[in-house]
Structure formats: structure tokens, C-alpha cells
Amino acid sequence: MGSAARAEAFGPQTTSRPLRAWQQAALEQYEQSSPKDFLVTATPGAGKTTFALTLAARLLQRREVARIVVVCPTDHLRLQWAEAADRVGIVLDPNLTNAVGPVRAGTQGYVTTYAQVAGKPMLHAARATAVKTLVILDEVHHAGDGLSWGEAVEEAFGFTARRLCLTGTPFRTKPDERIPFVRYEEDTFEGDDGEGGVGLVSRADYTYGYKEALADNVVRPVVFAAYTGTSRWRNSAGEVVAASLSEAGTRSVEMAAWRTALDPKGQWVAHVIAAMDDRITHLREHGGMADAAGLILASDQDDARAYAKIVRRVTGKAPELILSDDPKASKKIERFATGSARIAVCVRMISEGVDVPRAAVLAWMTSYRTPLFFAQAVGRVVRARAAHEAATVFLPAVRPLLSLAASMEKERNHVMPPPRSQPDEELEGLDLPPREPTEGGAKEWEALEADARFAHVLHGGTAHTGEGSGPLGAEEEEFLGIPGLLTPEQTAELLAKRDDELRLRVEAARRIADDDEHFLLVEDHPDADDAGRSWRDAAELRREINQLVSRVSARTSTPHAVVHTQLRKSVPGPPSASASVDVLRARRERLRTML
Secondary structure, eight states: OOHHHHHHHHOOOOOSSOOOHHHHHHHHHHHHHOOSEEEEEEOTTSOHHHHHHHHHHHHHHTTSOSEEEEEESSHHHHHHHHHHHHHTTOOOBSOOOTTOOSOOTTOSEEEEEHHHHHHOHHHHHHHHHSSOEEEEETTGGGGGSOHHHHHHHHHHHTTOSEEEEEESOOOOSSTTOOOTTOEEEEEEEEOTTSOEEEEEEEEOSEEEOHHHHHHTTSBOOEEEEEEEOEEEEEETTSOEEEEETTTOOSHHHHHHHHHHHTOTTSSHHHHHHHHHHHHHHHHHHTSSOTTOEEEEEESSHHHHHHHHHHHHHHHSSOOEEEOTTOTTHHHHHHHHHHSOOSEEEESSTTSSSOOOTTEEEEEEESSOOOHHHHHHHHGGGOBOSSTTOOEEEEEEOOHHHHHHHHTTTOOOOOEEOOOOSSOOHHHHTOSOOOSSOOTTOOOOEEEEEEOOEEEEEEETTEEEOOTTOOOOOHHHHHTTTOTTTSOHHHHHHHHHHHHHHHHHHHHHHHHHHHHHHHHHHHTTOTTOOHHHHHHHHHHHHHHHHHHHHHHHHHHHTOOHHHHHHHHHHHSOSSOTTTOOHHHHHHHHHHHHHTO
16 A cells, blocks of 8 residues: 555554654643644754654644645755655655645645745745645744745745744854744843843744753764864965964964865875774774764865765775765765765765764864854764764864854754844854955965864863873773763873874875875886886975975974974985985984974
């Protein structure tokens, strides 16, 4: 019997899976008053979809509504909602377009997107008022993405019988845009910068935060592993600037150092990918997660493709590459969610609503730093499947991200502060500027290189460097990052100890990749001999030494010439241009000890 026939024969079936305590409590609160509007704020991974469809099934069974309309952010989520609805006996059409007028026979509603509603709001209004309808606005904060979207949602569903609003992040980057169907009250608020005031604050009818979900074992605890490093770039004046990610002075220098660290040509990205892969291996072999996987978030498609190549080089396995304009993106997400691939590289595709329960590791290699995107992205790796599972997020040690990580357990509301006399720089510049200069403009930034070093673990809002913690045994290492079994200090110490190992691993992977490239060149010339290989080794070593000298110079604020002089005193011999391969290797190792 098909889905439509089953629904017509038996009506909607409530889910066979027992409801979580918060879902049951929210349902009881709703049914006490049967309100026209109901807003549920629940942390990502808590089970908002199950709650909403259980409520929808009950309202259909009692004939309080005759149709369900779900509005969600993306096309991929349309399919996810339709499949979830089918499991509880509700047939929702995920393919109903604006070109089709009425809701198709044999269905009890449809799933659409905010963009489609904005395209023809009156069409959706006609569908939602033809019969008594429950409209489920998934991630309703998207209705505040622009005045046109918000106005369209109000126009389409302003006269609907029932509205259920769902969100995991009830706040927006533009504070002056009100979210439709959300109740606001004047109240005091506290901003991310610690400053507050009096403004309009959203009020949810039921709230289930990360702290509560963590106590109920609904979500995984999150350990944030912050990595610093020295970035070197050339500014618009042609000057070479060097700065540490975690010690940059001004905001502009911090932004430039961050952008340089994310550049695929540097070593920061490769180092963090190696750390991420190491964590996945431990989860699979010792953490009780045989299918553990990781997500890498990139800023744009060019970076995503470059990061995918680095993953292949460092781990030996190609990742799943998921790009927003790829027509096969949804299928790739599904394949990754149900498959065994270790890592997926994506550009905003896996940011909210996408369910990949086996993903427990996230590498933050994107320039986005809005609270909304941060909460939704971290939400992709916190969905718990069993006890003793933990999530790890690897991120640059920059203030904006560390601040968001420290406030992970903080309950948030959508705040509309009073207008400011001056533009708010932080709100208007939440994401990093484009990498390329505008047409006709001067090149303001050029990445040169960046290294990576473990900085600290952030857990429960507190930073732990690992210094002074007790010794780590083999059994402790098996439980990396699981609260109660390995302390945050011990977790930090373990990551710090493995930092040098990862650096050597990345360097070895890069050398192998270079050797493969050299081999392709050499095999075209059968007469190439060992002397030719030695010449290439020496050239490569000189290049490495020059890079390492630059890094030591930047880290110690010592001129390049002085570093070269110190190096020749430590490892005697002729200048690099005429030194033997053995001397060059010894100098390279000496420089590594200076970092």
C-alpha cells in the first residue's frame, strides 16, 4: 500500500518512537490553549521536526486542520521533511511548484521554501486558506532575511488557521528586521559584546536550550580545539606583515591574519585537517563511533575544491565535495549521511536542518562569523545517538569565533535594539570581505604563508592549554574529549603533544605529493640519474629553509639575515646556495626546533 493510500485508509499515524520529555511537554502546553501562533525555540539536533509532525498528526486526526504546509530554507530540506512526514503517515508533496495551482489530490499538504513563497505569496495564501491549514515555518528566522521575504510570508500566511514557528537560533544579523508571527516585548538585553540596553526581545512559547539538551543526553558535549599560528601577507602598500591569529592587535590585522590562515596555499589548513582526521580515527577505533565523520566548512567554492585536494593529500582519501550549485548536492549529502566516507567539504550546504548524525567533527575553515551561522553549523555535529559521544570543533583562535564558542550554552532571543546614531561596524561587517579586489581597485591583501599551532581547548566557556595537567595513559587517550573520562586539561595536553607529530605528517604528505610531481617529470627523461634527484632535493630543501627562516623571523621579530647567520653558527657549513643535501637537511631540522 502506497503512502497516499495508507494515509487515506488509516489517517495520520503518530510516530512510533517515544517522544522526548521536552517534546511531550511542548505538546501539552500547546494543547492547553490551542493557540493560533506558537513559537518553539529548540537547540539544533533536539528534534523539532518530530515535535512538529506529531502535533500535525494530532490536529489532522482531530480534524482541527485539514492541510499541512511546511516552509523551509532549502530544497534539500523539502525532501527531508516529506520523508519524515511519510514515516508518521502524513503525505506531503515536496515537488509542488509555483507553476501548479491547487494542492495535488492524494496528499495532505506540501513542503515549499521561503524563496518560493516570496515568488508568489498570493498563490500560497490561496492554498493555505482554501481549507483549515497548519503552516509550519521551519527555521522561521529566515523570514527575517530581507524585507521582501518577511512581507511575503506575512502576506501568504497572515490568515491561516494555525501557525507553528520553529527555530534553533531566534536572532538575526540585522536587528531592525522583525520576524513575522513572532511576539516581541520591550525588555533589557545583553549583546555579545557584554553591553546591553532596552529594546524589543522575542518571546518563545516553549524554549529548549543546548544546556537542557546536554543534561538530557539529547545532544553531544562540544569541545572546541582552537589553533593559532603566524600568518604572513602583503598589504596594499607592498609591505609584508606578520601576525599571530591569537595575538593580533587591531580588528583589521586580525581579519587579515585569519584570511591568510584560511588560504589553501599555507600550512594552517593542512595542519588542522590532519588534526581533524586524527580525531576521526580515534572516534572510529576507540570512541565507539565506527562510522564517525567530519565536516569542513569553506567560504567559497574555490576554497572548497582546494581543501578537498588537501584532504586527499593529507589523509590519502578523497572527501565528498558538496557545492551549493551542484544539482547532485542533495544526493551527495544523503550519500555522505548514510555512507562511510570520512570527510565532506562543503560551502554552506550543511549549515542547518541537514541531518548527518554520524558527523561528530567540524573544521571551521570559513570566514563566516555570524552567531546564526555558527550555531547552525555547530548544530550539525551535536546530534547524539548514544551515551559517551562527544563532538569536536576545530577552529581558528580568533576572538569572534572564540566568543561564540564560549557562549554556546547561552540562551538567545531575537533582539531589536533602539536605532543607533552611528552604524554598528560589527553588525555591518560580520563576515570577511571578498578575497579579490573590486574591478579597477588596488589589491589590498595577498596571502604569503601561514603555519598552525595548537592553542587551547575551550570547554564550558573556559580555555585549557594542557599545561600542568597530569600524565596521560593509553586508556585516557582512548576517551579523548569525553567529559568525566578525560578532563579538558588532559584533552588539551594530548592535542598539544600530537601537534608536532601532525606537523611532520603534513610535511611528509606534501613532500610525497611533490615527489609524485617530480617523478612524472623525471620519468619522461630516462637518462635522469641520482645526481639529478640530488639536485632537485637540494633545491627543494633550500626552498623549505627560506620558508622556515621567514616563519622564525616573523615569530621572533628577528631580521631574516640574523636568522640565517644564527643558523650557520648552529649548523656549520657553506652558504645554502652551495651547501650539500646533508647540511641543508640538518639546517631544516634546526629551524623546525626554533618554531
